[in-house]
Amino acid sequence: MIDRTQFGEQLREIIAATEQKIAGYEAAAAPVTPDDSIGRVSRMDAINNKAVVEAALRTAKRKLQRLKAMEANLDDPNLGLFKRCGRPIPMGRVLAMPESPFCVRCSS
Numbered sequence: 001m002i003d004r005t006q007f008g009e010q011l012r013e014i015i016a017a018t019e020q021k022i023a024g025y026e027a028a029a030a031p032v033t034p035d036d037s038i039g040r041v042s043r044m045d046a047i048n049n050k051a052v053v054e055a056a057l058r059t060a061k062r063k064l065q066r067l068k069a070m071e072a073n074l075d076d077p078n079l080g081l082f083k084r085c086g087r088p089i090p091m092g093r094v095l096a097m098p099e100s101p102f103c104v105r106c107s108s
């Protein structure tokens with residue numbers, strides 16, 4: 001069994017960190033200004049970086065959704081158990097990869 005109090009605390013810390021990350025990505029993904037002074041090559045770089053940042057932003061937002069869903073369901077008796085096999089999930093893994101509810105064995 002996982003320690004729900006400790007889990008909830010860590011969950012909230014990760015939620016805050018993820019929200020900060022998202023704010024950073026959103027700032028970085030702001031529209032590239034068509035400013036000639038930065039030159040064509042660096043504008044291409046900016047556009048490439050933007051695609052990378054946008055992908056990271058989507059991933060972070062999905063993760064945040066899962067984390068918040070977990071926070072809302074801290075009383076769920078299945079919290080901390082893998083969805084398919086019901087084996088306990090190592091807490092570090094839940095927090096690092098909230099997007100994968102299946103253990104290595106089940107997802108392979």
Ligand SMILES: [Zn+2]
Pocket residue numbers: 082084085086087102103104105106107
């Ligand atoms: Zn499993």
